[in-house]
Amino acid sequence: AQKITQTQPGMFVQEKEAVTLDCTYDTSDQSYGLFWYKQPSSGEMIFLIYQGSYDEQNATEGRYSLNFQKARKSANLVISASQLGDSAMYFCAMRGFNQAGTALIFGKGTTLSVSS
């Protein structure tokens, strides 16, 4: 069965600092995708970044990068130069191709608090 583990319930960082949110995954699929979503207090789910299992380079989107270590089955999100607006819940998710019709499987999330 597929599983996503986020071991940090909460993280605290100061503005302009970098922060890493941890994510490990478990799957028997050879082909899969890894996602990070942001959920601010308003509740909407905002897509941040995607990494395919066959992508050789780590994905980057502006201040977001995904540190993909396939052998360790980890897909950590790195936010550079944190901003107050980054305070939110962050979810790591995985899409496999063998189960649940390509539904996303989510971790339990990490709450990030950015202070000035």
Added chain:
Amino acid sequence: NAGVTQTPKFQVLKTGQSMTLQCAQDMNHNSMYWYRQDPGMGLRLIYYSASEGTTDKGEVPNGYNVSRLNKREFSLRLESAAPSQTSVYFCASTELTVGYGYTFGSGTRLTVV
């Protein structure tokens, strides 16, 4: 605006009442999903529809039924609501043949008293 529309946004039910959560997408996506979000639990898959005419159970289907009315619409029904179904419900859709994006609705906050 293209996207996923969920109705209602808020609902309070009494135990034992029934209701249907509506979801519609206008992006011609084949696959649609229902999730529930509870504090500390992340989003858990209730039901999904890989394509029009098909539905399947996810991780937490008990107490729910779904209908894929057409390609656009995917509804979630609570036949006899229970306090344990108090949650925020999200609908999502995707069309993997044209990319990897999943689009989420804004959510329905349901309270069962």
